[in-house]
Amino acid sequence: MSKRIEIAAILQNAPLNETITVMGWVRAFRNNRFIALNDGSTFHTLQVVVDPDQLSEDTLKQIHFHSCVKATGKLVESQGAGQAFEVIATEVEVLGDSSPEEGYPLQPKAQSLEFLRENAHFRMRTNAFSSVFRIRHGIAYAIHKYFNDRGYYYLHTPIITGSDAEGAGEMFHVSTFEPNQAPTLPDGSIDWKQDFFEKATNLTVSGQLQAEIGALALGKVYTFGPTFRAENSNTTRHLAEFWMIEPEVAFYDIYDNMDLAEDFCKYLINYVLEHYPDDVAFLDKRIQDMEKNMPMEQRRPMGLLDTLRFVVDNDFVRITYTEAVDILRNSKHYKKGKFEFPVEWGKDLQAEHERYLVEKEFKKPVIVRNYPKDIKAFYMRQNDDEKTVAAMDVLFPGIGEVIGGSQREERLSHLKKRMQEMHIPEEELWWYLDLRRFGGAPHAGFGLGFERTVQFITGMSNIRDVIAFPRTPGNAEF
Ligand code: 4AD
Ligand code: MG
Numbered sequence: 001m002s003k004r005i006e007i008a009a010i011l012q013n014a015p016l017n018e019t020i021t022v023m024g025w026v027r028a029f030r031n032n033r034f035i036a037l038n039d040g041s042t043f044h045t046l047q048v049v050v051d052p053d054q055l056s057e058d059t060l061k062q063i064h065f066h067s068c069v070k071a072t073g074k075l076v077e078s079q080g081a082g083q084a085f086e087v088i089a090t091e092v093e094v095l096g097d098s099s100p101e102e103g104y105p106l107q108p109k110a111q112s113l114e115f116l117r118e119n120a121h122f123r124m125r126t127n128a129f130s131s132v133f134r135i136r137h138g139i140a141y142a143i144h145k146y147f148n149d150r151g152y153y154y155l156h157t158p159i160i161t162g163s164d165a166e167g168a169g170e171m172f173h174v175s176t177f178e179p180n181q182a183p184t185l186p187d188g189s190i191d192w193k194q195d196f197f198e199k200a201t202n203l204t205v206s207g208q209l210q211a212e213i214g215a216l217a218l219g220k221v222y223t224f225g226p227t228f229r230a231e232n233s234n235t236t237r238h239l240a241e242f243w244m245i246e247p248e249v250a251f252y253d254i255y256d257n258m259d260l261a262e263d264f265c266k267y268l269i270n271y272v273l274e275h276y277p278d279d280v281a282f283l284d285k286r287i288q289d290m291e292k293n294m295p296m297e298q299r300r301p302m303g304l305l306d307t308l309r310f311v312v313d314n315d316f317v318r319i320t321y322t323e324a325v326d327i328l329r330n331s332k333h334y335k336k337g338k339f340e341f342p343v344e345w346g347k348d349l350q351a352e353h354e355r356y357l358v359e360k361e362f363k364k365p366v367i368v369r370n371y372p373k374d375i376k377a378f379y380m381r382q383n384d385d386e387k388t389v390a391a392m393d394v395l396f397p398g399i400g401e402v403i404g405g406s407q408r409e410e411r412l413s414h415l416k417k418r419m420q421e422m423h424i425p426e427e428e429l430w431w432y433l434d435l436r437r438f439g440g441a442p443h444a445g446f447g448l449g450f451e452r453t454v455q456f457i458t459g460m461s462n463i464r465d466v467i468a469f470p471r472t473p474g475n476a477e478f
Contacts, residue, residue, distance in 0.1 A: 003021055004020075004021045004022060004023045004070070005020050005021065005022060006039055006041040006042075007022065007024065007037070007038065007039050007041050007042055007044060007045070007046045008041035008042040009041070010022075010046060010075065010085065011042060011044060011084075011085075014075060014084070014085055015075055016075055016076065016077065016085070017074060017075065017076065018074070018075055019072065019073065019074050019075075019090075020072070020073070020074075020075050020087065021070065021071070021072045022037060022039065022046060022048065022070075022071055022072075022087060023039060023068070023069070023070045023071075023095065024037040024038050024039030024040070024046075024068070024069065025037070025038055025039070025066050025067070025068055025069070025125055026063060026064065026065060026066060026067045026068075026069055027045050027065075027066075027108075027127075028045075028065070028108060029063050029064070029065070032050075032052045032060065033049060033050060033051075033052060034047055034048075034049060034050075034080075035047070035048040035049075035050060035063065035069065035071070037069060037071070038125075038130070040124075040130060040134075042278070043127070043130070043131055043134070043278040043279050043282055044278065045083075046083075046085070046086070046087065047078060047080070047082075047083045047085070047086035047087070048069070048071045048073070048086065048087045048089050048092075049073075049086050049087065049088050049089060050063075050071070050089045050092050051089075054090075055092055059092055059093070059094055062094040062097040062099070063092075063094060064097060064098050064099055064100065064104070065098065065100075065104075065106065065107065065108045066098040066104065066106060066122070066125050067094055067096060067097050067098045067099075068094070068095040068096035068098075069092065069093070069094055069095065070091075070092070070093045070094075070095055071087055071089040071091065071092050071093075072089065072090060072091040072092075073087045073088045073089035073090045073091070074087065074088050074090075075087055076088055104122075105119050105122065106119060106122050106123075106125070106126070111126075113462060113465055116129065116465075117464055117465065117470070118477075120468065120469055120470075120477070120478050121478060124468070127282060127286075128282075128283065128286055129465070131276075131279035131280075131282050131283055131458070132279075132283070132454070132458045132460060132465065132466055133468065134276060134279055135272055135276050135279050135280070135283075135454065135457060135458055136454045136458075136466060136467075138271065138272055138275055138276050139268055139271070139272060139450070139453060139454055139457065140224070140450075142267065142268050142271035142272070143222075143224060143245055143268065143450075144224070145271075146264060146267050146268070147220075147222045147247065150220070151219075151220060152220040152221060152222050152247065153214065153218050153220065153221045153222075154221070154222060154223075154224065155207075155210070155211055155214040155218075155221040155222065155223055156223070156225065157204065157207030157210040157211060157223045157225060157246075158204060158207075158210065159203060159204055159225065159226065160174050160197075160201050160202075160203065160204070161201065161202060161203075161204045161210075162197070162199050162200065162201050162202075162428060163209060163428050163429055163432075164202070164205065165204065165205050165206040165207075165208050165209045165377075166205050166206055166377050167377050167378050167422060167424055168205070168231075168377075170205065170229045170230045170231045171202035171203065171205060171228070171229075171230055172202055172203040172228050172230050172240075173200070173201070173202050174197075174201045174202055174203060175192075175195050175196070175200075175201070176195060176196045177190070177195055182195075203227075203228035204225075204227055204228065205227055205228060205229055206227055206244065206246065206447060207223035207225060207227070207244070207246050208223075208246050208248065208379075208445060208447065209379070209429070209432055210223075211223050211246050211247075211248035211445060212248055212408060212432070212435060212443065212445070213431070213435060214248065215248040215249055215250045215443050215445065216250055216435055216439065216440065216441060216443065219249070219250050219251075220247070220248075220249050220250070221247070221248055221249075222245060222246060222247040222248070223244070223245065223246040223248075224243065224244075224245045224246075224450075225243065225244070226241055226242070226243055226244075227241075227242060227243070227244045228240060228241050229242075232473050233473075234472065234473055235351075236461060236462045236463055236464075237351070237399065237400065237452060237455075237463050238463065238472070239451060239463055239464070239467060239470055239471060239472060240471040240472055240473065241467075241470075241471035242449060242450065242451050242463075242467070243449075243450035243451065243467075244447045244448065244449060244450060245447070245448045245450060246445060246446065246447045246448075247260065247264070247445050247446065248443065248444075248445035249443060249444060249445060250441050250442075250443045251441060251442060251443065252407070252442070252443055252444040252445075253390070253407050253442060253444060254369060254381075254390040254392060254406065254407040254444060256444065257392060257405055257406070257407060257444040257445065257446060258316075258318060258367050258369065258392055260446075261367065261392070261394050261403050261405065261446055261448075262315075262316045262365075262367070262394075264448070265311070265316075265365070265394065265402070265403075265448075265453075266311070266312045268453060268457070269308050269311055269312050269457060270312050272308075272457050273305075273308060273309070273312070280304065280305055280308070280457075280458075281305065283304055283458050283459050283460075284303050284304035284305045284459070287300065287303065287304055287459050288303060300398070300459075301359070301363070304458075304459040307397065307398075307459075308457065310364075311364075311365055311396075311397075314364050315364075316364060316365040316366065316367050316394070317362045317364050317365070317366045317367070318366075318367045318369065319357075319366065319367075319368055319369075320368070320369055320370045320388075321349075321368055321369070321370050321371045321372065321388065322345065322370070322388075324349065324353075324357060324366075324368050325343060325344070325345050327357065327361055328343045328349075328353055328356065328357070329343050331356065331360075331361070333356060333360070339352055339353065339356075340352060341353070345372070346372050346374065346375070347375070348371075348375045349368070349393075351400045351401075354366075354368075354393075354395045354400040354401060355395075355397075355398075355400055357395060358395045358396065358397050358400070359397050359398070363397075364397075365394060365395060365396050365397070366394075366395045367392055367393070367394050367395070368392065368393050368395065369390065369391065369392040369393075370383060370388040370389070370390065370391065371388060371389060371391040371393075372387060372388055372389075373387065373388060373389045373418075376389050376391045376406070377406075378409075378415075378418050378419050378422045378424050379406070379408050379409055379415070379432075380406040380407070380408065380409060381406065381407040381408055381409045381410070381414075382409060382414055382418065389406065390406055390407035390444075391404075391405070391406040392404075392405050392406060392446065393405075394446075396452075396456050397456075398456065398459075398461075399452050399455055399456050401449075401452075402448060402449055402452045402453055402456065403446050403447065403448050403449070404446065404447055405444065405445055405446020405447060406444065406445075406446070407442065407443070407444040408442075408443050408444060408445070409436075410436060410440050410441060410442050410443065411436065412433065412436040412437060412440075415433065415436055416433065451463050451466050451467050454466040454467075
């Protein structure tokens with residue numbers, strides 16, 4: 001079985017005139033003679049030429065769209081246009097039929113992304129999804145490479161925790177209690193002491209607080225793991241289970257942090273442009289084909305490839321939250337009452353505001369810093385104005401926020417005061433406070449949303465289409 005050669009290897013170094021065996025899924029079968037075979041190793045298909053007179057009727061009948069086929073034959077230069085090589089098959093075996101009569105749901109025509117999402121067990125066989133998942137892999141690899149090459153250590157932070165790192169209360173409980181059978185205390189509340197961990201636990205919303213422990217010992221660390229948020233957001237940018245990359249660096253301030261964020265984003269995009277040009281080109285063309293039928297104002301201002309190049313070739317804009325609010329309030333858009341949500345100093349920027357700044361005002365990624373302290377998490381370093389904190393969000397065209405980060409509050413008294421004001425129990429985070437008591441240092445870090453990054457780089461408009469098995473409100477299939 002293992003004596004097969006992958007299509008990527010054939011295209012790289014073709015063993016011309018040798019007899020080879022290829023295995024893969026049928027993307028197209030023309031004239032009972034030409035199979036376009038894809039095995040996932042590359043975007044490209046390999047043409048397998050079969051002789052219908054030599055094949056058994058049974059075999060021929062089973063060569064359907066997405067059937068799995070093994071073919072052996074000589075690799076030759078192709079006579080036809082459209083491909084350099086082809087295999088003249090002498091043996092063909094159908095390893096797995098995918099008969100539409102038996103109910104195979106995918107068809108060789110454009111099918112909606114919604115439909116393909118419901119068939120997530122098959123959608124990776126389509127051009128678009130196979131490209132997305134190859135690129136997703138590439139970005140994951142590039143993330144590790146980026147940090148490893150720069151002396152960071154990969155820290156595995158826990159998935160089950162007893163703390164709410166963001167203080168936002170959007171957590172999934174972890175418990176071994178049977179629903180409705182949890183023991184209670186006299187006041188009616190659940191007695192978590194009797195649960196598995198002898199305390200209330202939840203799935204992590206962020207590995208940051210533990211990453212800070214790492215940074216204050218190893219200097220530079222990063223996490224790359226799944227995070228969970230029980231926010232009931234049914235949008236194209238939110239998942240209940242998503243992956244986050246969180247670098248945390250000792251002796252970094254907010255400015256170092258912004259430099260790191262910009263360099264890191266550009267590196268990831270460059271990596272994909274360099275290593276996955278065919279997949280990017282296909283996704284670019286796919287968007288252009290789709291947009292042909294859309295009114296001008298709904299089309300993207302630039303193609304995918306141009307957008308990616310533009311982001312790596314230009315400096316990100318850096319402004320403060322206060323400047324952002326001024327820009328928004330002075331905009332025609334605001335004056336004409338076109339924003340749905342209010343723009344007021346002290347209120348959080350909504351997606352529509354972020355997108356206005358990035359897509360209309362600057363037409364570049366924007367880093368907004370120094371947000372009002374009351375809309376940000378307890379751990380962010382308080383600025384001297386006593387109103388803002390050293391927070392930073394990186395905003396991307398079409399996506400909005402891809403990164404949220406900050407310089408951390410390293411001063412014990414400031415941190416304790418802030419935790420009291422925000423009703424964060426000190427007992428839960430005694431170790432976090434200890435980090436400020438013993439050997440503390442200024443430090444900073446951020447969280448990059450992995451799926452939002454994949455979304456940006458692949459141009460997919462819905463975040464559910466860049467993770468293999470999306471988890472969203474009302475949906476945990478597969
Ligand atoms: O801005 P957030 O909430 O920041 C943190 O969690 C910090 N602890 C990170 C840090 O400083 N180490 O989330 C970081 C990023 C967001 O910018 C966004 O890209 C992504 O995570 N994100 C989500 N992605 C998909 N679905 C969701 N529900 C997301 N929530 C946040
Ligand atoms: Mg955020």
